[in-house]
Amino acid sequence: MRRFEELFFKTLMILATFIILGSLMMILFAVLKRGLPAMNLDMITKIPSGGFYIGKEGGLLNAIAGSLFIVIGATVLGLLISIPIVIYINIYLPPKSFLANITRLSSDVLFGIPSIVYGAFGFTLMVYLGIRASLFGGILAVTLLITPILIRSMDEVAKLIPKDLKDAALSLGATRYEIIKVILKQISPGITTAILLSVGRAIGDAASVLFTAGYTDSIPTSLSQPAATLPLAIFFQLSSPIPEVQDRAYAAALILTVIVLVLSLTARYYSRKFSKNKI
Amino acid sequence: MSLADHTRYRIFKDILARNIMFGLTVFSLLLAVIIGLGLYFKSAPILNEHSLWSMLSSSSWRPFKGEFGFYPFIMGTLWVTIIAIVIALPLCLLSGIYLSEYAHPFIKRLVDPMIDILAGIPPVVYGVWGVLVVVPFIGDKIAPHFVEYSAGYSVLAGGIVLAIMIVPLIISILTEIFASVPKELRDASLSVGATKWQTIKFVILRKSTPGIFAAVVLAISRAFGETIAVLMVCGNISQVPHSVFDSGYPLPALIANNYGEMMSLPLYDSALMLAALILFVIILIFNAVSRIILVRIERRFAL
Known part of the structure; x- marks a missing residue:
């Protein structure tokens, strides 16, 4: 009887794991199956031309460029905010400091806030500042979205820096400001992983840019112009009744999935490589 | 100088x-x-x-007349979230136990990256999958056995898509929780003659209860706020769903779907921002509670 129960549950467990992995396969297969036939060079090299939305020529370059601009801008801004915070709570504050722990807790909590809320907040902020839906607005909302991720994943690595390393540099007479260089070098693989993770999250998120970045058929040339994004390109084109336009949504989904796959595998490779070198 | x-x-x-x-x-x-x-x-x-309570309990959503009843949207959110948790939790418990207790390291090395990939897939791609696979499957295969007609765009479709989306989150927390149960406890249980499954059932699961609770609360708040994927498969009809095959209209979908028109009607934008505020407050509380539980667990076993 005990044997049977064990066997029964073990079978269920393996089944559950297969269902989960099977869903992943199904998702990738569905995107490949519909995306590949719709994919061509025009998709990634041209912007929509006249009649694009009734199935005529053009591509998705506007969305690809918009997504890239927003993600690059947001990552740079996010790093400018998060690196000092990570440094501060790991170097300047004593271990087990209350402020450090509450900062970690708060970035964990902010990480869980849905992107639609960041989008809505970004929107109210823009109304308050008198900005229209634009590249800048999108960057603002996405920065809010990814900063907690950046803080958390860099902090994981920064926490592991041996105390001796700090002490050695400090005992040579360096100020804490001067040992930042040493610390940054130590956590650089962590910074890379953090960037890859947050870029993956930022590039795929639709709800945060929906209100804030707007949508356009051209490539934005300044911060105050609206910007198209890949997730929104998928979302808008999928709701079109015309099959050719829907196909473009699938092509966009394929592009986005490939980007995200590459990012997450690279992040994994980096964090593995780093943990091998850990003391 | x-x-x-x-x-x-x-x-x-x-x-x-x-x-x-x-x-x-x-x-x-x-x-x-x-x-x-x-x-x-x-x-x-x-x-x-309007008073907050009257808006939360009213079902009439007529922005043109200035009536903003959130009740159908709250029920839509609840239906989708509950379905997602009911599907995802058993899957994750079983798979999480398997991965942390039974699976050969080789299998773990194989499965872990795939769970990572699942976590990295953007919501909108989940939505595409939902539209391509889940919705037709429900509409053509499942629903006809139970109800006369369903297009497939239903709270069930939203729940299934969400369930798969929250799987990576729950599994990653669960495997950490299971790993934090001290080895001595396992050894003690095994040495008095318990089988591996009995040890899991009576020792590991019992020890992990607070952690599992925290994981569920986190997953609920993730499901609560998910927008685009749910928006794409739920049908978005402002009604209170009565069966899993009915369409629903969750709160985040409401916000996302109406952003274009919200500036044209009085109080409309205010109502949508209120919806965002409600989401924000609920999720903030849920997140804080579960994170505090998780930090406590981590600290207890770190010693």
């Missing part, structure tokens, strides 16, 4: 850097408050007009 001056300059730089960093850290702590206040100020006009 003399040596003393130089030293003073270095110390000055250190103090300046410290103050800037301290400022940024405090700012990051205040961010949650700022977001809450920002959304509150935008939703204040409608709160002055």
